[in-house]
Amino acid sequence: MKIMTPGPTQVRENVRMVRSLETTNPDLDLAFYDYYKETCEQISRLMHTKNPSYILGGEGILGLEAACASLTEPGDRVLVLDNGVFGKGFADFVRLYGGDPYLFSSDYHEELDADAIALFLEQEHGFKYATLVHCDTPSGMLNDILRICPLLKQYGILTVVDSVAGAFGNEVKVDESQIDILCLGSQKALSAPAGLTMLTVSPDAIRSMEARKTPIASFYANILSFNTYYEDKWFPYTMPISDIYGLKAALDNAEQDTDILGRHQRLAEMTRNFVKDLGLELYNHSGYSNTVTAFKVPEGMKASAILERMRMVHGIMIAGSFDVLAGELVRIGHMGENANEADVQETLLALKEVIETLSENQASRLHFPDK
Numbered sequence: 001m002k003i004m005t006p007g008p009t010q011v012r013e014n015v016r017m018v019r020s021l022e023t024t025n026p027d028l029d030l031a032f033y034d035y036y037k038e039t040c041e042q043i044s045r046l047m048h049t050k051n052p053s054y055i056l057g058g059e060g061i062l063g064l065e066a067a068c069a070s071l072t073e074p075g076d077r078v079l080v081l082d083n084g085v086f087g088k089g090f091a092d093f094v095r096l097y098g099g100d101p102y103l104f105s106s107d108y109h110e111e112l113d114a115d116a117i118a119l120f121l122e123q124e125h126g127f128k129y130a131t132l133v134h135c136d137t138p139s140g141m142l143n144d145i146l147r148i149c150p151l152l153k154q155y156g157i158l159t160v161v162d163s164v165a166g167a168f169g170n171e172v173k174v175d176e177s178q179i180d181i182l183c184l185g186s187q188k189a190l191s192a193p194a195g196l197t198m199l200t201v202s203p204d205a206i207r208s209m210e211a212r213k214t215p216i217a218s219f220y221a222n223i224l225s226f227n228t229y230y231e232d233k234w235f236p237y238t239m240p241i242s243d244i245y246g247l248k249a250a251l252d253n254a255e256q257d258t259d260i261l262g263r264h265q266r267l268a269e270m271t272r273n274f275v276k277d278l279g280l281e282l283y284n285h286s287g288y289s290n291t292v293t294a295f296k297v298p299e300g301m302k303a304s305a306i307l308e309r310m311r312m313v314h315g316i317m318i319a320g321s322f323d324v325l326a327g328e329l330v331r332i333g334h335m336g337e338n339a340n341e342a343d344v345q346e347t348l349l350a351l352k353e354v355i356e357t358l359s360e361n362q363a364s365r366l367h368f369p370d371k
């Protein structure tokens with residue numbers, strides 16, 4: 001089965017192989033602390049930041065929760081920028097840790113409107129931090145973090161950016177964007193297996209955590225507990241060393257790939273054009289991510305029928321969507337290892353066959369309603 005979903009993505013052989021290497025005790029072997037630190041420095045380099053990075057043992061969701069757990073104190077006002085499923089979802093994490101989320105919700109078909117946010121910030125004050133999603137994967141929505149995050153910082157609002165499905169396919173410049181906590185995952189455009197989350201954390205974010213009046217209400221999701229791992233030679237829990245070997249190999253692959261963003265952009269554009277030429281309707285009206293394309297399920301067709309025929313006839317797995325978009329959209333993940341011309345072309349030709357066949361079936365049902 002060819003995996004063309006918006007994460008987890010295909011994993012290259014060199015990443016799979018290093019996960020079977022002999023391991024040491026990552027708590028006690030001092031060499032591992034250097035290995036971990038170098039891997040973190042590589043993440044910071046690739047995300048264009050002087051801020052330190054941390055690798056946490058847990059899926060992408062852990063990073064989002066850790067950011068909210070570590071920043072939120074009971075009663076804190078948090079601005080949740082919502083133009084997609086993950087965008088809105090941040091409000092749940094804020095509430096779980098006693099915060100008071102203010103949802104700035106806008107049309108899910110459109111990217112966040114920086115001018116509207118600027119107007120809003122003139123009127124509403126007192127937010128400790130804001131959350132936003134770089135690429136909201138269920139709709140393939142890309143938000144302009146380079147424009148919006150500095151705006152929030154102007155008002156003294158810390159920023160938490162979920163780029164789990166954005167980074168390594170769309171440009172992320174943490175320092176230029178003044179992002180306080182950037183959340184990444186292993187299994188999207190980086191194309192390592194699922195299981196790790198990575199964060200870059202600014203000095204402002206650390207200061208805010210250190211200035212808390214109440215303790216962070218989590219052990220596993222406490223970012224501060226990673227702050228001095230290198231000096232103390234102590235991790236809050238045992239690091240998943242084989243996962244980190246795989247992550248390092250995937251980071252090397254990304255770093256050595258000189259055309260990584262250009263290729264993602266070309267293949268995304270090719271996908272959107274092909275989909276439109278098939279007569280399908282893109283879900284987004286603006287904010288197209290280079291990593292995933294979502295189109296509407298045509299009238300009278302079922303998302304499940306499209307996905308099933310893609311799998312059964314063509315051996316290709318693509319994805320539906322979920323939450324409020326469940327059943328409405330079909331998504332192709334052209335990110336990471338999936339983002340190669342041969343696989344994207346094969347997927348699009350298969351999609352053409354599937355849509356044409358299902359349309360014919362539909363037309364014949366209309367002519368012979370009893371059959």
Ligand SMILES: *Cc1c(COP(=O)(O)O)cnc(C)c1O
Nearest residue numbers: 059060061086135136137164165
């Ligand atoms: C995949 C993803 C996550 C992490 O979700 P997991 O279920 O842990 O993989 C977070 N945010 C976005 C936007 C994602 O696409």
